[in-house]
Ligand SMILES: Cc1cc2nc3c(=O)[nH]c(=O)nc-3n(C[C@H](O)[C@H](O)[C@H](O)COP(=O)(O)OP(=O)(O)OC[C@H]3O[C@@H](n4cnc5c(N)ncnc54)[C@H](O)[C@@H]3O)c2cc1C
């Protein structure tokens with residue numbers, strides 16, 4: 185291929201998940217010519233095999249539980265979930281795994297969509313492999329932005345790969361609930377999958393190597409989710425390791441042998457043991473980086489260790505916060521940095537600017553859509569202490585708040601606010617209870633805004649809403 189065959193753009197983005205789409209939209213909106221390279225479906229993991237289908241699968245059981253928790257409505261909500269209808273509704277949210285709608289949106293945003301596998305081919309050059317068609321080479325005047333996301337990690341357990349385990353992909357796209365399902369892991373993917381599939385009739389056994397679920401969060405969150413899963417009939421086996429796994433050729437069943445010698449037989453085995461970066465076949469070696477590693481970036485998402493200031497990485501693959509909303513936040517910062525630098529303006533690392541993803545380090549909000557939901561932002565009490573902050577944690581029972589009791593007769597929940605006692609600001613908050621995800625943004629604003637507690641007491645929650653939990657927390661702290 186000669187130089188003349190190369191197509192020049194201002195910006196080339198590889199990976200059209202939520203992060204890549206938002207980077208490309210930001211640079212195109214600013215008038216920079218932008219190519220967006222995608223090898224599978226435009227919209228990425230989030231739209232087709234992660235956030236969207238999993239939440240679509242979880243919502244019907246949550247709606248039913250809500251109605252059943254209210255006397256007067258309970259009898260009307262006495263029927264069973266309809267698994268076929270639940271899965272059909274999920275399928276409509278993923279458009280039957282057809283990305284034409286999102287691809288049309290990309291084009292309408294003035295972005296050139298290039299289908300194929302993108303990989304770096306030296307400085308500012310991206311080669312796109314396109315199956316039967318010949319490769320295309322794209323060059324970038326200002327920036328190449330890598331947004332290729334992550335894929336499920338499959339641990340090195342004897343026999344595991346051979347049983348063709350489900351990963352989150354199958355766990356969010358399977359068409360029929362397996363009668364019995366083993367789930368390896370105790371993080372958000374495992375907890376949400378166990379909640380969803382058990383609500384659809386699967387007999388679920390969770391295999392957790394740690395002492396509890398959701399171990400990155402406040403301990404009471406994992407305990408509440410575990411208790412609820414058990415009450416729903418899920419078997420939660422903590423402190424366990426899988427010795428080997430095998431699928432019987434005749435029955436098709438998977439036998440799992442645990443370290444205590446016990447065995448488990450299931451139709452399917454879901455691996456939810458974390459993620460790996462999709463950087464293995466990305467040509468990183470052509471620019472002096474190690475293939476298959478997470479990419480280290482600064483707060484503008486510029487990859488460290490690559491001279492010339494042209495290579496960026498945003499979203500899951502920089503391992504800062506593996507969440508869609510944080511990938512999109514990084515995308516906005518990254519696009520702004522690229523645009524400023526293209527215009528010859530400074531885009532320094534100072535915090536809280538439009539081109540720095542400062543919240544990655546200070547205030548990452550997350551909602552785990554189990555029943556009860558778990559919502560958190562900022563630091564847990566333990567993390568805050570590990571970071572040497574002088575903190576005090578105060579708790580309240582959310583069910584005691586009038587708005588919660590009115591909302592559901594069976595409302596049970598707990599909230600924790602972690603306060604930096606020197607600055608008297610909230611550095612972390614965790615909420616557990618039905619629908620608490622909708623309450624999280626107030627906490628995020630308190631943490632990001634570093635609102636002094638003395639001022640926070642003037643933020644009056646409306647009566648009778650669940651948001652009155654803030655009054656209880658502030659009273660408990662003694663402001
Ligand atoms: C089951 C599950 C549920 C989740 N639920 C939530 C949730 O409720 N909320 C939340 O915030 N987060 C959730 N997450 C996390 C969320 O899915 C990710 O953080 C998010 O998808 C990351 O976005 P991304 O754009 O960085 O990567 P991705 O969404 O993974 O997109 C990357 C894109 O790059 C493409 N690509 C990869 N390599 C190449 C290449 N060489 N050339 C061209 N294209 C390439 C891929 O095909 C893909 O389309 C969940 C994750 C899982 C597994």
Ligand SMILES: NC(=O)c1ccc[n+]([C@@H]2O[C@H](COP(=O)([O-])OP(=O)(O)OC[C@H]3O[C@@H](n4cnc5c(N)ncnc54)[C@H](O)[C@@H]3O)[C@@H](O)[C@H]2O)c1
Pocket residue numbers: 339340368369370371372373374376392393394456457458459505506507550551552553
């Ligand atoms: N609602 C949400 O926000 C949501 C939902 C799902 C996923 N996600 C994000 O997606 C990412 C992936 O989630 P995840 O739950 O897969 O990862 P995770 O890293 O949060 O949890 C992985 C779990 O697997 C276990 N594990 C790891 N290796 C193991 C091994 N060899 N043997 C046994 N157990 C092992 C860990 O102990 C842990 O319990 C996370 O960053 C998560 O935040 C978010």
